Amino acid sequence: MRRSEDPAARDHAVVLGAGIAGLCTAAVLTRHFTRVTLVERDRIKGRRAVGSARRGVPQSPHIHTVLAHAVRQMEQVFPGLTDQCLANGAVSAELGSQSRITYHGHMLPQRSAGIDAIMASRPFLEAELRERALRLTALSLRDGAEVTGLVTDGTRGEAAVRGVGLYPRRGQAGGEVLEADLVVDAMGRGARSGAWMEQMGYRRAPEERTRINVTYASRHFALPPDALGADRAVMIGATASRPRGMVFAAQENGTWVVSLHSYGNDRLPEDGQGFLECAAAIAPPDVMSELRRAEPLDPIAVYRFPCGVRRRYDRLKHFPDGLLAIGDALCSVNPVYGAGISLAAREAVLLGECLAAKGAEPLARRFFASAHDATHAAWWLSKIGDYSLMPNGLSPRLLGSAFRRLMAAAANDPKTASALLRSLSFVDSPLELARPRVLRQMLHQPTPPRPRTKAK
Numbered sequence: 392m393r394r395s396e397d398p399a400a401r402d403h404a405v406v407l408g409a410g411i412a413g414l415c416t417a418a419v420l421t422r423h424f425t426r427v428t429l430v431e432r433d434r435i436k437g438r439r440a441v442g443s444a445r446r447g448v449p450q451s452p453h454i455h456t457v458l459a460h461a462v463r464q465m466e467q468v469f470p471g472l473t474d475q476c477l478a479n480g481a482v483s484a485e486l487g488s489q490s491r492i493t494y495h496g497h498m499l500p501q502r503s504a505g506i507d508a509i510m511a512s513r514p515f516l517e518a519e520l521r522e523r524a525l526r527l528t529a530l531s532l533r534d535g536a537e538v539t540g541l542v543t544d545g546t547r548g549e550a551a552v553r554g555v556g557l558y559p560r561r562g563q564a565g566g567e568v569l570e571a572d573l574v575v576d577a578m579g580r581g582a583r584s585g586a587w588m589e590q591m592g593y594r595r596a597p598e599e600r601t602r603i604n605v606t607y608a609s610r611h612f613a614l615p616p617d618a619l620g621a622d623r624a625v626m627i628g629a630t631a632s633r634p635r636g637m638v639f640a641a642q643e644n645g646t647w648v649v650s651l652h653s654y655g656n657d658r659l660p661e662d663g664q665g666f667l668e669c670a671a672a673i674a675p676p677d678v679m680s681e682l683r684r685a686e687p688l689d690p691i692a693v694y695r696f697p698c699g700v701r702r703r704y705d706r707l708k709h710f711p712d713g714l715l716a717i718g719d720a721l722c723s724v725n726p727v728y729g730a731g732i733s734l735a736a737r738e739a740v741l742l743g744e745c746l747a748a749k750g751a752e753p754l755a756r757r758f759f760a761s762a763h764d765a766t767h768a769a770w771w772l773s774k775i776g777d778y779s780l781m782p783n784g785l786s787p788r789l790l791g792s793a794f795r796r797l798m799a800a801a802a803n804d805p806k807t808a809s810a811l812l813r814s815l816s817f818v819d820s821p822l823e824l825a826r827p828r829v830l831r832q833m834l835h836q837p838t839p840p841r842p843r844t845k846a847k
């Protein structure tokens with residue numbers, strides 16, 4: 392069977408998973424398909440409180456900063472989204488000047504870097520995106536529906552995807568088929584497309600993993616946006632000698648979140664007193680005095696993230712017509728770098744560009760190649776950042792040491808700090824950090840101490 396260049400028709404697209412990637416993708420697809428159905432296993436209509444988690448998004452109670460690149464990509468999908476979020480209570484912050492950032496024990500100079508972020512909880516952000524997506528007349532949401540598998544035609548190893556099987560209500564019998572010209576798997580880290588492809592007789596995409604064992608513990612507090620004056624966030628990374636870091640950040644409507652994180656076998660406290668003691672060992676005194684008098688709004692939530700994963704669909708020679716994967720289903724990096732939303736939104740924009748371009752190559756090949764290019768920098772930045780805490784082998788040791796020198800250089804030189812923050816916000820290419828002026832600054836730094844943390 393010859394693979395077609397594109398979905399044979401553009402009547403109906405189905406997106407599986409209504410997380411950030413699914414919502415952005417479904418909205419983009421309405422520009423190219425007559426109808427788009429967004430299928431979600433959880434019941435998701437209505438708004439949820441700051442610290443709440445629905446079953447399909449257990450990371451929801453933890454800090455979810457929308458970095459500058461993510462803001463710009465999302466604006467392409469939902470024009471005016473930033474103003475809408477701010478009008479509904481989200482906080483805007485230029486992270487270069489309005490946050491205190493400390494990496495490897497070096498506090499960066501506070502100076503504008505042109506990196507405006509949206510600060511709000513994950514349930515808030517999802518609700519805003521969902522509200523915008525559901526305004527699109529071509530888009531309909533099927534929440535509370537369980538995906539059972541793909542509907543395919545053709546012989547093994549050549550088959551194409553023609554739709555999905557659903558249980559209309561989670562856990563109930565009585566299957567239903569949704570026929571589709573394109574199915575996009577946006578089901579997050581637990582995505583099923585790999586297993587489904589194997590059942591269809593295709594190879595699974597090669598998978599790359601970086602074992603990091605990061606644990607998060609988070610809690611929300613009632614505090615006004617100006618609790619720290621003009622500062623909207625304090626971010627303190629783990630160091631070579633202390634495998635713990637934290638973020639204290641303003642969120643929507645008079646709330647702040649504390650997200651502690653730790654590497655390796657280090658267990659974070661899950662009780663209120665222990666949580667504050669752990670924060671006190673990392674945070675500056677003004678943060679602690681605010682926290683000690685603030686009202687906690689939710690129980691402490693804990694989340695474990697064992698490894699970064701990227702699935703190399705771009706390396707497959709054969710891929711079924713009518714199927715794609717996007718967002719965390721494709722590439723998910725250490726959440727400490729706040730890359731996931733940027734990548735998900737960028738991939739959705741790229742998918743729209745691939746559909747508009749109608750190239751000679753099959754859609755899957757074009758999309759996975761451009762998505763790979765778009766995720767490569769984040770994958771490597773996060774990997775090198777992880778090496779700086781847990782080097783295992785010669786090149787990781789050298790790269791990790793270079794990263795620690797870069798942090799020291801940024802603390803001493805505002806221009807290097809700005810270049811660093813723009814790369815870490817994915818606004819500029821990390822190649823900007825390889826410029827001679829930055830390299831010279833790095834060479835002038837004393838040799839940084841070696842880390843002792845192990846991922847396992």
Ligand SMILES: Cc1cc2nc3c(=O)[nH]c(=O)nc-3n(C[C@H](O)[C@H](O)[C@H](O)COP(=O)(O)OP(=O)(O)OC[C@H]3O[C@@H](n4cnc5c(N)ncnc54)[C@H](O)[C@@H]3O)c2cc1C
Nearest residue numbers: 408410411412432447450455456578579718719729731732
């Ligand atoms: C602790 C933590 C903190 C993070 N902080 C940040 C941050 O500060 N900034 C940032 O940019 N990113 C952050 N991220 C990453 C971010 O959460 C994701 O990368 C981003 O949301 C994109 O994910 P996604 O939409 O692909 O998947 P998800 O958000 O996981 O959504 C997947 C969706 O698929 C649904 N689903 C699953 N299975 C099925 C099924 N069988 N049928 C139907 N639906 C299904 C789920 O219910 C869910 O709605 C963080 C991640 C973690 C773990």
